[in-house]
Amino acid sequence: MDFAFSDEQEMIREAAAAFLSETSTSDAIRRAMLSEPGYDRDLWRRIATELCWPAVHIDEHCGGMGLGYVELVALQEQMGRYLLCSPFFSTVCMAVNALLLAGNRQQQAQYLNGVVQGQTMTLAFGGTAAARRGGQWGPEIVELIAQPDGDGYRLTGTQHYVVDGASAETLIVAARLPNTAGEKGISIFLVPANTAGLTRETLATMDQTRRQARVHYDNVQVAAENLLGTAGEGWSALRTTLDLAAIALAAEQVGGAQQMLGMTVAYTLEREQFNRPIASFQAVKHRAADMMTRLEVARSGVYYAACIAQEALAAGPLAGELSEAASIAKSTASEAFLLNSADALQLHGGVGFTWEYDVHLYFKRAKAGEHLLGSPVWHRERLANLLLDHEQAATS
Amino acid sequence: MRLEFSEADERFRKEIAGWLENNLTGEFEQLKFRGGPGDEHMFPAERQAWEQKLAEGGWTCVGWPEVYGGRGCTIEQQVIFFEEYARAGAPGRVGHIGEGLAGPTIIAFGNDYHQQKYLPGILAGTELWCQGYSEPGAGSDLANVKTKARFDASAGKWLLNGQKVWTSLAHEADFCFVIARTDPDSVGHNGLGFFLVAMDQPGVDVRPIQQLTGTSEFNEVFFDDAQCDAQDIVGEPGQGWAVAMGLLGFERGVSTLGQQMQFQNELNDIVALAKENGAAEDPVIRQRIACAHADLKIMRYNAMRMLSGQDGSDGSLQKEALIYKLFWSNWHRDLGELAMDVMGPAHQVLAGKPYELTRLQSLFLFVRADTIYGGTNEIQRNIIAERGLGMPKEPRWPAK
Ligand SMILES: Cc1cc2nc3c(=O)[nH]c(=O)nc-3n(C[C@H](O)[C@H](O)[C@H](O)COP(=O)(O)OP(=O)(O)OC[C@H]3O[C@@H](n4cnc5c(N)ncnc54)[C@H](O)[C@@H]3O)c2cc1C
Numbered sequence: 001m002d003f004a005f006s007d008e009q010e011m012i013r014e015a016a017a018a019f020l021s022e023t024s025t026s027d028a029i030r031r032a033m034l035s036e037p038g039y040d041r042d043l044w045r046r047i048a049t050e051l052c053w054p055a056v057h058i059d060e061h062c063g064g065m066g067l068g069y070v071e072l073v074a075l076q077e078q079m080g081r082y083l084l085c086s087p088f089f090s091t092v093c094m095a096v097n098a099l100l101l102a103g104n105r106q107q108q109a110q111y112l113n114g115v116v117q118g119q120t121m122t123l124a125f126g127g128t129a130a131a132r133r134g135g136q137w138g139p140e141i142v143e144l145i146a147q148p149d150g151d152g153y154r155l156t157g158t159q160h161y162v163v164d165g166a167s168a169e170t171l172i173v174a175a176r177l178p179n180t181a182g183e184k185g186i187s188i189f190l191v192p193a194n195t196a197g198l199t200r201e202t203l204a205t206m207d208q209t210r211r212q213a214r215v216h217y218d219n220v221q222v223a224a225e226n227l228l229g230t231a232g233e234g235w236s237a238l239r240t241t242l243d244l245a246a247i248a249l250a251a252e253q254v255g256g257a258q259q260m261l262g263m264t265v266a267y268t269l270e271r272e273q274f275n276r277p278i279a280s281f282q283a284v285k286h287r288a289a290d291m292m293t294r295l296e297v298a299r300s301g302v303y304y305a306a307c308i309a310q311e312a313l314a315a316g317p318l319a320g321e322l323s324e325a326a327s328i329a330k331s332t333a334s335e336a337f338l339l340n341s342a343d344a345l346q347l348h349g350g351v352g353f354t355w356e357y358d359v360h361l362y363f364k365r366a367k368a369g370e371h372l373l374g375s376p377v378w379h380r381e382r383l384a385n386l387l388l389d390h391e392q393a394a395t396s
Numbered sequence: 397m398r399l400e401f402s403e404a405d406e407r408f409r410k411e412i413a414g415w416l417e418n419n420l421t422g423e424f425e426q427l428k429f430r431g432g433p434g435d436e437h438m439f440p441a442e443r444q445a446w447e448q449k450l451a452e453g454g455w456t457c458v459g460w461p462e463v464y465g466g467r468g469c470t471i472e473q474q475v476i477f478f479e480e481y482a483r484a485g486a487p488g489r490v491g492h493i494g495e496g497l498a499g500p501t502i503i504a505f506g507n508d509y510h511q512q513k514y515l516p517g518i519l520a521g522t523e524l525w526c527q528g529y530s531e532p533g534a535g536s537d538l539a540n541v542k543t544k545a546r547f548d549a550s551a552g553k554w555l556l557n558g559q560k561v562w563t564s565l566a567h568e569a570d571f572c573f574v575i576a577r578t579d580p581d582s583v584g585h586n587g588l589g590f591f592l593v594a595m596d597q598p599g600v601d602v603r604p605i606q607q608l609t610g611t612s613e614f615n616e617v618f619f620d621d622a623q624c625d626a627q628d629i630v631g632e633p634g635q636g637w638a639v640a641m642g643l644l645g646f647e648r649g650v651s652t653l654g655q656q657m658q659f660q661n662e663l664n665d666i667v668a669l670a671k672e673n674g675a676a677e678d679p680v681i682r683q684r685i686a687c688a689h690a691d692l693k694i695m696r697y698n699a700m701r702m703l704s705g706q707d708g709s710d711g712s713l714q715k716e717a718l719i720y721k722l723f724w725s726n727w728h729r730d731l732g733e734l735a736m737d738v739m740g741p742a743h744q745v746l747a748g749k750p751y752e753l754t755r756l757q758s759l760f761l762f763v764r765a766d767t768i769y770g771g772t773n774e775i776q777r778n779i780i781a782e783r784g785l786g787m788p789k790e791p792r793w794p795a796k
Contacts, residue, residue, distance in 0.1 A: 001398065288781050304399075383690060
């Protein structure tokens with residue numbers, strides 16, 4: 001067992017940090033978040049074609065780099081740290097995983113090759129039930145109906161909170177067969193965004209660095225060849241996809257938590273009150289120490305989960321730990337990022353409350369991410385269920 | 397980054413598990429799950445016999461380098477060792493201060509004389525140690541120690557005078573490592589020495605202090621011309637601070653690995669109780685149990701991620717590892733509270749009169765020490781901020 005990055009992974013991380021510190025600057029973030037798609041298309045093209053990040057964990061026979069989830073997590077961490085506005089998360093950390101898990105060779109070849117060249121995708125799955133009881137992320141939130149129609153299907157309904165849903169070129173859509181509930185009946189489809197009957201509206205969101213959309217389906221036709229996996233049996237792949245996405249999101253949150261700590265230490269060393277740097281006040285130091293503790297703890301949880309994610313994709317012996325590892329990583333990292341950004345805001349004083357300083361951008365991204373793919377409370381309840389509601393408790 | 401243990405590590409796991417299964421039997425059966433926090437005063441003689449049994453099997457000091465008689469285990473193997481040790485319910489280690497603190501310090505900072513004189517007794521489980529750091533006027537401000545060490549040239553001995561306090565297991569110990577002032581006019585970090593002192597001598601007086609648990613694991617220790625040989629100083633006179641700090645690095649790092657691996661047993665007990673008495677249906681308790689479980693898992697990953705760089709070195713922790721003690725001590729403190737809240741009103745009822753605590757009550761009370769010894773939480777935060785983040789040092793007031 002070993003939790004250090006290899007030299008090669010370290011290089012990937014450093015190269016990403018160097019690139020993003022130049023390109024995802026405060027000005028660039030602000031331009032991107034006000035732009036029509038919510039990200040800078042030129043920058044995304046460079047990321048795809050020059051840096052090949054979307055190819056990171058895609059197999060070589062589909063044009064990818066054939067690296068693993070640890071490398072993906074290393075990239076995500078840096079993208080979170082520099083608050084990059086990009087469709088990487090929706091495309092690579094959500095949709096690509098669904099394709100890897102449920103797609104057949106032909107579907108993979110076609111769509112993954114597209115992703116490698118910079119095409120964007122997302123995963124759409126939640127209906128109104130997603131917002132019930134403060135956020136639900138289990139099978140019950142798949143509400144869109146897929147009505148069998150000849151060889152194919154017709155989709156009808158509305159999906160909410162779809163990440164980059166308005167800009168993605170292809171949607172991977174989870175829907176359910178009529179008269180099914182829970183884990184049964186869930187089916188996954190590939191739906192090009194320009195399909196007739198599909199309309200999308202960008203939601204105005206508090207966090208402007210990652211877009212969410214509402215997607216309406218009005219008798220949207222899906223051909224049989226665009227079904228991923230077996231009709232009605234999509235839950236297992238969807239759940240795994242969501243767990244993998246949660247781990248990638250947690251990595252991004254570790255990066256954000258890191259940046260909040262770094263900015264806070266730098267600011268408090270520079271800012272003076274009472275003739276001394278405010279970093280010399282113990283109340284400030286102790287808050288910073290707690291920020292570092294949260295950060296490093298979350299990082300351990302995320303790196304472990306990254307290794308488990310790799311196992312899950314490769315069907316390794318520890319694949320069964322995926323949900324547990326994802327819930328540990330997501331709950332810990334979400335909280336670390338939110339608390340670190342809140343502490344950063346406090347320790348920046350008045351300037352932390354301004355639009356001009358970047359702290360609020362992180363604070364808002366942290367809050368959004370906390371509720372995306374399951375809040376800490378939701379994930380802990382899932383862990384509690386594993387531990388407490390079965391005869392054989394998952395100890396050790 | 398990889399998750400699987402190597403084949404050698406897996407063999408190692410089988411070996412220790414097998415050894416424990418064959419040896420934690422007979423007279424040692426009664427020691428299972430005993431001697432943990434709050435229970436450290438129980439079965440001292442039997443547990444020392446067990447220590448020697450471990451030594452016969454070569455299972456003491458597994459993390460020490462082989463040239464010093466250890467097994468040269470990596471952090472992974474130490475984690476495996478302590479996991480299996482805990483899983484088997486093997487008892488709290490009476491020898492841990494020698495094995496985890498004195499030994500590594502003597503290896504890192506001592507010379508051949510110290511190593512030959514002191515390491516064998518620790519390895520064999522025959523000689524127990526205690527830590528003579530804190531004094532009435534020197535707690536968090538350890539550099540304020542007043543105990544004096546004077547070299548008596550005619551006798552060729554160091555003579556120590558002063559008082560230590562909160563000295564855990566001094567009443568069981570054969571030796572004490574003592575920080576004392578070699579330069580009587582010095583203040584602060586300068587002018588200190590790090591001494592190895594035998595406890596069984598007229599100049600040493602040990603008086604137990606009763607703790608909030610009603611029991612007495614710690615003591616006051618008075619030195620009144622207590623002696624040690626000229627060579628029983630580690631490092632040069634006046635240079636003891638560096639040695640003392642190296643030891644604290646061990647104390648805040650790997651030395652508690654064994655204790656942490658016992659945490660799983662404690663959490664398992666609480667989970668079992670919650671299922672049994674229905675607390676497991678309470679949504680808030682469920683959140684807290686899940687949190688404890690998640691953080692305990694992370695603690696194990698933390699150990700592997702952060703402590704790997706530490707073995708064999710001078711005890712200094714890499715930056716990330718500075719958070720280690722704060723994290724586990726808070727976790728353990730919270731676990732104590734969780735235990736009581738899972739019990740509900742029944743948590744008040746003692747195991748017996750006059751003040752016999754149940755295991756979980758003992759846990760609840762004893763974990764309050766974790767955030768104090770080895771550097772309080774506040775001191776840990778100072779260290780993290782100053783050494784980990786480069787923030788300014790605490791100002792010190794002028795001496796009175
Ligand atoms: C169960 C137990 C076992 C122990 N075993 C041993 C042992 O074997 N050998 C040994 O030498 N010692 C031992 N100790 C002593 C322990 O190391 C000290 O208690 C500890 O270092 C704190 O010192 P103090 O008790 O004098 O508290 P103080 O230093 O007086 O601290 C009191 C409070 O003030 C806070 N404080 C102090 N300085 C600062 C600061 N600069 N900034 C912010 N807050 C501050 C502390 O955090 C604490 O909350 C043991 C203690 C306990 C509880």
